[in-house]
Amino acid sequence: xxxxxxxxxxxxxxxxxxxxxxxxxxxxxxxxxxxxxxxxxxxxxxxxxxxxxxxxxxxxxxxxxxxxxxxxxxxxxxxxxxxxxxxxxxxxxxxxxxxxxxxxxxxxxxxxxxxxxxxxxxxxxxxxxxxxxxxxxxxxxxxxxxxxxxxxxxxxxxxxxxxxxxxxxxxxxxxxxxxxxxxxxxxxxxxxx
Numbered sequence: 001x002x003x004x005x006x007x008x009x010x011x012x013x014x015x016x017x018x019x020x021x022x023x024x025x026x027x028x029x030x031x032x033x034x035x036x037x038x039x040x041x042x043x044x045x046x047x048x049x050x051x052x053x054x055x056x057x058x059x060x061x062x063x064x065x066x067x068x069x070x071x072x073x074x075x076x077x078x079x080x081x082x083x084x085x086x087x088x089x090x091x092x093x094x095x096x097x098x099x100x101x102x103x104x105x106x107x108x109x110x111x112x113x114x115x116x117x118x119x120x121x122x123x124x125x126x127x128x129x130x131x132x133x134x135x136x137x138x139x140x141x142x143x144x145x146x147x148x149x150x151x152x153x154x155x156x157x158x159x160x161x162x163x164x165x166x167x168x169x170x171x172x173x174x175x176x177x178x179x180x181x182x183x184x185x186x187x188x189x190x191x192x193x
Contacts, residue, residue, distance in 0.1 A: 001058035002050070003183060004082065005176040006043060008035035008075035009095050010068030010115065010150055015042035016176035017050040017057070023176050025049040036074035043078065057086055061183030063174060064092035065122035067132055091183040096125030098174030098182055099148050109144040109167060114151040122151045140164065140183050148172070 002024070007014040013035050015097040016026035027042040041064045046059070057118050062079035076092075083090035096113035103111055113125040117132055123139075124131050133155060141164050148171040185191045 001184070002055050002160040003059045003061050004043065004047065004057045004079075004182040005061045005178070005179045005183075006039060006075045006079050007062040007063040007095075007179060008039050008071040009065050009173055010071070010173055011068075012173060013038045013071075014040060014173075014176060015039060015046050016180075018047045018176055018180035019055065021177060021181065026176055027057070032068075033070075035068075035071040036077075039074055039078055041062075049111060054166070057059050057088060059088055059103065059187055060086075060090045061093055062090060063095055063098070063179060065094060066117065066125065066132075067095060087185060091186050093173045093174075093179050093182045093186070094125065094130070095149070097128065098178040099171050101182055102171055102175065103146065103148070103169070106146050109146045110140075110141065111146050111148065113149040114147060114155045115149050116151040116154075120193065125149075 002019045003017055005016040011032045012030045016046040017024045025046040027045055060079045060083045062075050079090045085102055094128050100111055115123040117123050120135050121132055138158055146167045146169055147160045148169040150172050156166050157165050
C-alpha cells in the first residue's frame with residue numbers, strides 16, 4: 001500500500017510517498033513559518049512523481065504534534081482534504097512515535113523525545129505520555145536515557161550537568177519512512193488510535 005506522508009509539526013515541511021517501507025519520493029524544506037503555503041505544492045509534487053498507475057494512495061499519514069499549532073493545523077487540514085478526495089483513511093502519528101520507531105534497540109535506556117515549545121519550555125514525550133514543562137523543571141531520569149528531538153542538545157546538556165547517564169542521538173525530526181510505518185501499524189489495529 002502506498003502512503004502519503006505529511007509532516008509540518010516542527011520547523012520543517014515534508015511530503016513523501018512511501019510503499020513497502022521504501023520512500024518513493026520526498027520533498028523536505030526547513031521552514032519555521034508558511035507550512036500552509038508550502039505543503040500542498042510539495043504533496044502535489046510527490047504524488048505526481050509517483051503516479052505510475054501501478055498503485056494508488058491507500059492511506060494518508062500526518063504528524064499531530066507536539067509542535068507548532070499553525071503547522072499542525074495546516075498538515076491536518078491538507079491530510080483530511082486529500083483523504084476525503086481519495087476516499088482513504090487519515091492516520092495521526094506523533095513526532096515522538098515516529099522518532100522512537102527509529103530506535104528499536106536501546107537496551108536499558110529510556111528514550112526521551114524533546115521538542116522546543118519556545119519561551120524556555122519543551123514538550124517531553126516518553127512512550128504514550130507527552131508533557132509540557134519548563135527547561136528548569138526537567139525531571140531527573142531514573143536510569144540511563146537517550147535523548148532525541150529538536151531540543152535534544154539543550155536537554156542533554158542540562159541533564160549531563162546534573163550527572164545523568166545520557167546518550168545524545170542525532171535524531172532531531174521524524175522521517176517519512178517511520179511516520180508511514182507507525183501509521184500503517186495504527187491502521188492495522190496494532191497500535192491504539
